[in-house]
Structures are given as C-alpha cells and as structure tokens.
Amino acid sequence: MPPVLAHNYQFEWVEDDLTYEPDEDTPLFKDGKLNTPYRNNWYLISRGAAILNDLDRLATLPANLILLDTGAIVPKEAEHMLALKQVHHVDFDDSEYLQDILEHNCFDGQQGSGLNPDNVSVSQSFTGDVRLDGHKTITVEGQFDNQRVPVLNWRTSTWDLYDTYFDMLPEIEVSGDVTPWFEIVLISSQNRGDMQRLTLDAAHFRDGLRIYTDNADQIMQVRLFAQGSGKISVGKIHVRISRNGFGELFPNGQRLVDTTDRNSELLSYFDAGDMKPPLMVYFSGYRTAEGFEANFLMQYFKSPFMIIGDPRLEGGAFYLGSDNLEQQVVDSIQEKLDALGFTHDQLVLSGLSMGTTGALYYSARLQPHAVVVGKPLVNLGNIAGNERINRPHGFPTSFDLMLNNQESVSKTGIEDMNKRFWDRFMAGHVSDTLYVLAYMLDDDYDGTAFPDLFRYLTSTFQGIRIWHKGLVGRHNDDTPGITNWFMRQILLIYAHDFGRVTEEG
Template sequence: MVKKFKVLQIGSTDNLQTDETIWRYVSEEEVLEEQEEMQFQLEKEGPYDFIYVKVPYSNKLMKLLEVLSEPYTTYVDQRYWDKAFRTHDLTRKYCMLCFEYQNEDERLEKLKAVTFPGQYGDKVQLIHCKLTRYFDGTVHYEGNEALMISGDFGDNMAPFLSWKQHLGYDKDKVIQVWPEYTVSDEVEIMFVYRLAPTNESHTVKETFVRKQDELITPLEIPRQPHDAHILISMYAKGKGTIRVGAVHKRWSRLDLGQFILGGKRYADSNRDEFIYYFNPGDMQPPLNVYFSGYRSAEGFEGFYMMKKLNAPFMLIGDPRLEGGAFYLGSEEYEQAIKQVIEEKLEALGFQRNELILSGLSMGSFGALYYGAQLNPAAIVVGKPLINLGTIAENMALVRPEDFGTSLDVLYKNEKGLTSASIQQLNDKFWQQFSQADWSHTTFAISYMAHDDYDKHAFEMMLPILSRQQARVMQRGVPGRHNDDTPTITSWFVNFYHMILESQYGRGRKDAE
C-alpha cells in the first residue's frame, strides 16, 4: 500500500483531499479552547508531513506546534507570518517558513503541488540524442557524459538536436527539467519542450521555450491532469562548440524544497549539480554528514537512517552521470560542497571536532576526500572506494562490462583513459589524504575482504593512519563489493552509535 501524505491545516478548510493525501482540518477555536484533548488526538493521528497554519500567532498554537512539528513540515500563511513567528525559537529549531503566493488561485494550486508522498527523479542520457539536420562540423561522444559538437550552426536560431527517448511527465505533479550543457562564447542555444499526452502521442498540448539566459534556473512545468511525454529539442546558432549532457527530470516542490521539503541544489558554472539537505535535529553536537552512494534514481538517500540518530545531520547527493560522479568536479564545485558543510557548522555554533563525515561505497569517497580537507572528529565509511582510476582500469579484466560509469568518471576528470590518467585520478585522492592531519580523527571502516572494485583501499589507508596515530575501528566482511550490503550497513550504523556514545555521550536508546 502506497504511503499517503498527511496534512494538518490549522485554520480555514480548503477541501484539497486527493488519492495521495489525507487532510486534517482544525479550527483556531479548537486550538485555543481544547488544547490538551486536541493535542492528544493530533499526536495519535500524526506524525504529519505538512502543517499549514492559517491563524494568528498565539502561545497555545506554539505549544501545539512544538509537539507536532518536525524540520520543514510547518508553513505559516503569509498573512499571519509576523515578527512573533519569525523570531520564535521554534522557527529556527523546526525550520518553519512562510507560505508565499500571489493570489488565492496560486495559493490553492501551490498547496496541491507540494503535498505528495515520496520523491522521484530520472534523466535522459545523451546516447539518445540525434542531429535533426545536416551539420558541417565534428561530432563525437565523451563516453556517456557528453556529446561534443563543433562547427557552424548557422546565423539563425534553428533546431539541430533532438532526443529519441522522451522524459515522462507524471500527472498532477510540477515537473522540473534541468539540461546539462556548456557552450563557447560565440554560440547561442535554446531548448524547446513539447508536452504530448500519452493517449494522444501525436498531439502537442503545450510548448515551453527556454532561451539561454532563462536556462540558469530549471524549467518547472505546471501540474497537468494527464500523463504525457516531454519531447526535447535543442536549437542553436553561431560558430563554436556545444557540449551536451543528460537532461534531468524531477518531481518539484517549488520553492519549498528539492525532492523533499527542505532539500536544496547547487549548480556550478558548468551546470554540474549536487543536492543537499540539512536537518538541525536536537541542535546538539555533532553534525553528521552522509554522502549518498551510487544511485541511478535521483533523490536523497539515508534520510531515515540518519534521522534515527536524533542529532543534526546533512545529506549530500550527486545526480551526475548514470548514478553519481563521486563528488569530484571543478574547484568551484568542490569548494561549494565544503562551504555548505561549514555554513551549517557555523549556524549550529559547532567546531570541527563536532563534525562526522560518512558514506557507503561511492559516498565513502566523498567522506574521505572532503574529510581530508575539513579535519572532522570522525569518519564512518562502508565499502570504501578511493582509487577511482584503478576502479576504471579493473573494468578491462577484473569486472568486464561492469560499472562502465567508472570510465566516465576517469574521462570527466582527466580527459583521457591512459595509464597516466589512471594514476593522476588515483593521486587526486592521495594528495589530499596523505597530507591531512589525522591525529585527532577517529575512523570506523567496514570493508569487503575481496572487494573487486578497489581491493586494496583499506590496506593502503592503514599505514598513513597508523603513522599519525589515528584511532581506527575496522570490520572486514567476506565477499566482493556488491556482496552482503546488509552486514556492511549494520556495521556502519553500529560504528556510528559507538562514536556518538563514546565521544558525545549519546546513547543508542536516546537516538532511537
């Protein structure tokens, strides 16, 4: 049975019940006059995924919200969002926000658009691109990451590229679309998206045109009452080079979050993205940062696992390539990852010794690579992958036809697939890791004893950590990289609790 999205509306009744939602309406009088009885009943029915407040500030209301709210679940209608709400301690603790709109129709439409269960995102890869007209220039693929097209695109804006595979539009959702591309200065491009209902695939109902200066932000296609195909075309003019990547599609929550309420995204000048989510928890140390593993379905991973720690946490995800590009990118991109972590540390008033970085598989690289630059109190990883060049090299004989994305990661970062490129990508990690000060960092590492992706990862790290007298907790599990994930995850969680209890006095019972 699909989980329904539970909404509590305090104030007027909007009658917005759908097949995906359960709406509970409470009047201002009930809140003010039936406090204990009301609180007991609402707690019993909850927890709520979304709390919409359409009544003025009052002490009784805030006492109720203190019991019912969780981070990013409570939104106060703009008519009532005053200084009393903005400055209340609960607003910071539960990340309460103003629910903004231009008019009554937009208010109702926005409520419908953001109240749905789950998260979803996927992409159309560049392998499905095709030229739509004769082109006098050069065209070649850079693996599965980019299609490079150089030459003369003409003096007038005209279509030159289309996608044989369509994005899917899901009815009753606002759909966000984000294309990956870069262009040289002399080239101008434009994207055109056509919406064709699935039961009328030859009929275009709506067309969305995004000129180059409008492509800085994602397109958001308003809610439609039917499923549809999103047909993609790219137009261009001028002389130069266009580099085209995947086109991403996500369920949007408008200005309330990316994928989930409170989620955010970052894109650098190359349109490379990462997503992140911050939950203040109980606002007591430490801040626990989790880097997502390889994930072909776009969205956040590890939410409930980290939430059970009952401490502040961050989720970071990499939606590039087929399932992630190991959190490596331009200097601008990598600096932004460090910056969002440091900003949350500062917002909480924490120091570096109140930070734990963590991740599984691909996420372990993010935790270790950025850990070398942030000097956290601890790093918790499972199935560590660090020699990314070697992982790509192993595809030839150790894992034939398995994990081709490793070649894309190699080419994306080193612009080659040679032995020198392999070593340079490996060195990118070791230059950071070997120069870091690990003398005050605790490592908790669970690894596969016969890992066929990066067999020597643990044994290569250990001498460096031993020389610096870092504290290392380890657990080897028999098997290859993708064998026995449940045991690795169990040790990952166990190590987390051991560190939280020994260094921060957080017992497992308190966390759960």
C-alpha cells in the same frame, strides 16, 4: 479561516491545538515529544497558534515540513528554532495560493531522473563534428546557421505528467559565437497532438525551466536548436518533479551548481533534528534515480543531519569536481555547523560505497570528530582499471568518471585519477579524527583502499584512532553486513562521545 484541502491529500484544520488529538490510540505528542507516526506529516501554523508559545512542543515538530502563516507573531525565543527548522512562510489569507501549495508542493518522497547524452539523435543535415564521451557529454561543433531542424533530438521519453510541475535542468557548455536553445514539446499521450511548446534560452540554462503539465497525461520531447558558429557540449538533462520554490527534490533541498563546468551540480539537504550535537553528514551512494539517499536512516539517529547527493553522470561522479564546486560542499556544511552553534569536533561524516569517497575526501578539509564508512573507494583510477580483468562490464561508469575529470582512459590516466583523492586527503591534518572503516576483503572495485588508508594514517599521525572490520566477499557481496556494522558504530559513537542513547521509536 476555513480549511483548504487538496484533492489527493488528507488535511485537518485544528481550532484548538492545545487539546487536539488525531487519534486516541495514537496521540500527537507522547511524553512531550511528537509521536513518531506523525514524523513526516506537514504542519500548518496559523496566527494565534498556541504551539508558538510552547517551545518544548514546537522543538519536536519536523524540520522542513512546517508552513507558517506570514501573519503569525513569533516569540523572539522561537525565531532561531524556526529558522533552523527552515519553515516555509506562506500567506494563509490567500486561500487559492495555499491550496496550490498543498496540492503541488507538499507531496511525499522525491522523483527525478535524467536524459542521458547517449540517448540522442543528431540531425542528418548537420555537417560539423560530433563527439560522444560515454555518459558524460555529447559535443557538436561547427556552423549552425543553415540548420532548419533540431541539431540534437532526445529520443522521446514518456512521463506520467498529469497535473504536475516539473523542472528541466540541462548540463550545457557553450564556446564560440553560437546561441543554443532548447525546445520542449509536450504531446498528448492519447491523440498525439501538440499541447504545449516551450523554450529554454541560454540566459536561463542555470536555473532551468519549470513546466506545468495541466490535466492530461503527456509525452515530453526535448530538442536543441542553435544559430551561429561554435561548440556546444551537453551532458545530462535533469528532469524532476518540482516543489515550486519549496526545495529541490526534498523540501528545502538545495542545488550546489558549478557554473564553471556545464552547470553540473551536487545536491544538499539539511534537517535540524533535535538541534543537539553532532551534525551527521551522509554522502549518498551511487544511484541512477536522482535524489537523496537514507533519509529515514538519518532520522533514526534524531540528531541534525545533512544528506549530500551527486546526480551527475549515470549515477554519480564521486563528489569530485572543480574548486568552485568542492568549496560549495565545504561551505554548505560549515554554514550548518555555524547555524547550529557546533564546532568541527561535533561533526560526523559518513557514507557507503561511492559515498565513502565524499566522506573521506572532505574529511581532510573539515577535520570532523569521526568518519564512518562502509566499502571505501579511494583509488578511483583503479576502479576503472579493474573493469577489464577483475570486473568486466561491472561498472563502466568508472570510465565516465575519468572523462569527467579530464583524465585519459589509460595507465597514466589511472595514476592521475588516483592522485585526485590522495593529493587532497594527504593535505589534511586529521590526527584527532576517528576513522571507522568496514571493508570487503575481496573488493573488486578498489581492493587496496583499506590497506592504503590504514598505512597512510598510522604512519603519518601518531596515535590516530582507527576502528575497522573486514568481511569476506567482493564489493557488492555483503551489503547488509556492512550496513549493520556501519549502524552499530554510529550508535556507539553517539552514546560514548556525545551521551546520546537512541531509543526505539
């Protein structure tokens, strides 16, 4: 078939993939492996492609970035490999559909943000109760039948929406005899005239609304209407560039949706790497821009990896949630271990700062070979307690975290919030797990995290292995020093315990 080229990307259609070289100075394959400069390219494999019968070369193509023609005959021995790489099956004969995929689904990077509940105006005609809980939720309760205007109106956000698909995913919880719906208005940024008026009804809150912005820059305005009587709590409204079913933020990224709590979510991304042990799971740190962190860092190790992200609150809710949500995290990791044919002692959990909470917390349930963390945070109530004296106005999201877990912002709430981590962590049998901890000696977020962990682990599990290093400074004073030590310990574990030596490139 002839090439189908997107207007803003460069594609090459190769007639003979046995002999093709894009650049004589930079070959596609080097020493039988995909050359690093092409690691993040997309690959289209049509029917009859020779690489389908060359398993060694096929194995080095990147996961999640392969479009496979539905008419291609895949050798049986390649089926499992391609399943691990999570190829996208596309009918290449449908050239218009293929072109739309290339133009709108196969972009680089990720982009997502949130409309926060503290950036909302409430209708002056609404006579019911209104409650704002930090960055967590805004709640309206009362009679809505007499409302002729939006109950809630998110202050206008400007987006570069030219020829783009977006997903709008609200966190919302409803009780009583009330029916809410969202209205999304896209307005021309040039003449301010309405261009689109869309509705997201209650039956589709979980899956959200996909919006195509056509060929003009537009402004997005979000409103909430309601009828009946009851209570509506709205958290963050996630707005992300969409891949139209090809994955959340990253290709094949997944949402882990908590249907018991406002449809809040965690995010999961899997890359099969070279399909050899171990599986590295990295819990992303605190980030106000929604998305997956440290993808290129994980690629450097070349092994299979997962990235777990937390887009809740302003920049993350430390991976704690309902039993429903936490079980989804455990299941998603176990599913990838099973698909790879790995055991729990071929699993490494890792993270920095907020990500350390996730890595340590879930180690109690997954019993990994190793946990590698930098700047551990485990006493989550103490983080909020330190906001008044030790770190004034430094991390107010710590209060939102307590509210998100139904804990009062009080001395009792601080103690209860600390228990959330320790009750789970102390229920695990981790005597065979190696704990690798880099910490700040003057940490102003959780100053007792390391000594608390060290004391508990050494007093509970005889002979447990702990590697640790303390650096002078507060929580955010020496991130490069923490990260460098973090990297070196992972490379050491890979070499010593798994026989893997990472080469440059």
